[in-house]
Amino acid sequence: MAGSKKTIRSEDKAPTKAASGIYAIVQTGGKQYKVSAGETINVERLPAAEGSTVELDHVLLIADSEMVRVGTPTVEGAKVIAEVVGEGKGKKVIVFKYKPKVRYRRMKGHRQVYTRLAIKEIVCT
Secondary structure (H helix, E strand, C coil), X not given: CCCCCCXXXXXXXXXXXXXXXXXXXXXXXXXXXXXXXXXXXXEECCCCCCCCEEEECCEEEEECCCCEEECCCCCCCEEEEEEEEEEEECCCEEEEEEECCCCEEEEEEECCEEEEEEXXXXXXX
């Protein structure tokens, strides 16, 4: 139908952010992620089974509405507890090599495997 508008309800969107004001910055797989309780993130592949819990203990920063703790390089006694939701693959990245006038063309694709984590809680002692 031309000209019709689609309404998006709040139930249609996947909840990824929590209403809580506390968050942490963790490092895993050589990358840093800002996480809060109730959030779902994709990280580099971890050797963990689906449904198991994972402790991310390389916490670089913890912050809430009134306090910020920055680690040197990590925050002592802090960890993030997450549950493994599953694994998946990212979008395909095309690698294309080309040299003019010599008939050299190579095309290769790559899909990075990731692990999806549901953040349960941020523990700071």
